[in-house]
Amino acid sequence: MRKISIIGGGQAGLLLGFSLLDKGCSVSLYTDRSAEQVLNSRIPSTAFMFDSSLAVERELGLNFWEDLVPFGEGMHVDFRGPDGSIGLTVQGRLGNLQGQALDQRTKFARWLQEFPLRGGKLIIHAVSVADLEKIAAESDLTMVAAGKGQINAFFARDDERSIHTVPPRRLAAMLLTGPGLLGDRPWKRVPFRPLRFNFIAGAGEYFTLPFYTHTRGECRSVLFEAIPDGPMDRFQDARDGHEMLDIARQVVAELAPDDLHHFDDATLTDDDAWLKGSFVPTVRKPVGRLPSGACVMAIGDTAVLNDPIAGQGSNNAARMVRHLADSIVARGNAPFDAAWMHDTFERFWNDSAQYTTAFTNALLNPPGEPVMTVLGAASQHPPVGDAFMRCFDNPRNYWPWIADLDEARRFVAERTEERCAA
Ligand SMILES: Cc1cc2nc3c(=O)[nH]c(=O)nc-3n(C[C@H](O)[C@H](O)[C@H](O)COP(=O)(O)OP(=O)(O)OC[C@H]3O[C@@H](n4cnc5c(N)ncnc54)[C@H](O)[C@@H]3O)c2cc1C
Known part of the structure; x- marks a missing residue:
């Protein structure tokens, strides 16, 4: 039985762990927080996943919330001028590709509880590069799925594939509940439950998605993608989510005024339902060589980190998990050496991740x-x-x-x- 170690209990690490358990591997998963700590933390993301990514979770019986989470049935996009006036509106239905957005606190906490029940070994530990040496020595294959965690610096930046050197956006996100945000038809001019996108020239983007969290049930995520130092970029000094919601109302009043009434009587779903910050989108070399000569492989955001503008990070992780699980099984009893890691990642990059990255980067600029x-x-x-x-x-x-x-x-x-x- 192949012995696989995974660092990181998020979308990529947990999903791959379950997938490999399902294929008969022995899997140890190291992550820095317990289920309880994850459940009681700030939201890490507001990830929406499309149908083919959800299918990976469904196939593994991990879709515990399928009947609870409202489906996003399509998208309604307004392209606005700097004064908030709408220049172009585009609507589209996702049809059988509709998706769902679930609080990652809800999901990962439950999955962390499920993992040992399916035979996985769960170790709560913040792994250092020194720890990797010991873990790799005991494993046939070690994969690092630590997201944006500091350990990702162990993998070299791929300068050819990484076009950003500074954060392209400053992010601010919240989970909100309120009468103008929930239900099947929250936007009167949209005949379905929409993922609501606004592209505002010179300011950035503002998105809201149908969402589900364990703290309040159905709700809506709101994400502001502010161009640094532009008119939307006002959230970074906020001390908590309540201050962020006040700023959100001011920003929407100025930049998307017809949406403001949706915020009437809106409140945070819970005191931890907010995040803010920025990061540099980075593609990394997938193979990290330890002092002993042993190699470990980067996956998920650790390997390919994109801005959330296109909503692709968790979707990319699910696509990558499918590819990795198949590649690991196909390897049989042969060693998971540096050449295998490199080739496995290259195939995924060429078939999938390069398009995800290019599409995301395209959305950060005015359309061609x-x-x-x-x-x-x-x-x-x-x-x-x-x-x-x-x-x-x-x-x-x-x-x-x-x-x-x-x-x-x-x-x-x-x-x-x-x-x-x-
Ligand atoms: C505001 C926002 C909105 C987003 N919206 C979308 C969206 O709509 N659709 C979409 O697909 N994606 C979206 N994403 C991206 C998505 O959340 C990530 O791409 C996805 O979670 C990446 O999965 P991962 O497993 O690589 O990393 P993560 O899910 O971040 O998991 C990493 C895990 O590793 C743990 N860890 C870190 N360091 C260590 C260590 N040293 N030792 C042990 N454990 C460690 C962390 O605690 C964490 O549990 C969004 C992101 C943000 C920030």
Whole structure:
């Protein structure tokens, strides 16, 4: 039986751990906080996962909240000028690719309890680079899924694949409950339960998603992605979530005024339902060599860390877990050496992560002509809007047209012709 050690009890580490237990491996998972500590901490993220990522969790019987979490049925996007006026609106339904957003505190705490029940060995310990040496010596394969944890610095930055040297956005997120935020049709002009996106020229983006947390049940996440030093960038001095909510009302009043009434009587779901900060999106070399010569592999955000603007980090982790679990099984009894780690990551990068990263980075900049062509058509023709939004499930599907005007025109023509023919 292959002996696998995983560092980090988050989306990538836990999901891979369960997947490998399911495939008959012996799995030890080291993480720095107990289930109880995770449950009683601040929110780490506001992650929405699309259907094909949720499928990985469903297949492993980890979808304990499937019937509780409201589905995000589609997206409603307003592109606004600096004064908040709407220049372009695009709507699209996700159809069978709809997804869900669940509080990671709720999810990871429950999964940490489940892990030993399925035969995994759970060790609550903040792993250092020195600890990695001992863990790697006792394991056939050691993988680091420590997210943005400091230990990720052990893996060298890949300068060719990392385009950022400073944080592109300053983030502020909250979980809110309130009469204008919940239910099937919270936005009157949207005929489904939307992921609500606002792109505001010169200021940044403001998103709200249908959400679920153990502290209050159904709620909504609100995420501000502020361009540093721009007019939205006002959250970083806030001392708690209540101050952040006050600032949020001011920002929405100025930059998306027609949304302000949704905040009437809104409150935080709990005192820990907020986060703020910034980070440099970074792609790392997947193989780290320890002083002894043993190698360990980076996965999840430790390997590919993107800005949350495209909502892809947890989705990328789920896609990577599927790829890794298959690759580990296919290896049979051969050693998990540096060449295997490198090749395994390269295949994933080439097939998937490069598209996720490029799509995310594209959203951080004003759209180019191909995207504007598709968005313009999407604002008029619902099938184009639906097709655009459905690509979020797997950003690879944005290619080739996202970078090629002729392909973009063809993408539009095919969808509008389909409609005429129907
Ligand atoms: C505001 C925000 C919004 C987001 N929205 C979305 C979204 O809509 N959709 C989406 O797909 N993604 C989203 N993401 C990204 C997503 O949350 C992450 O990409 C995902 O959680 C990464 O999984 P991971 O396992 O790599 O890291 P994490 O989930 O961060 O898990 C890492 C774990 O390792 C532990 N750890 C760290 N250091 C050590 C150590 N030394 N020893 C032991 N344990 C350690 C941590 O405590 C943590 O439990 C968002 C992120 C943010 C910040």
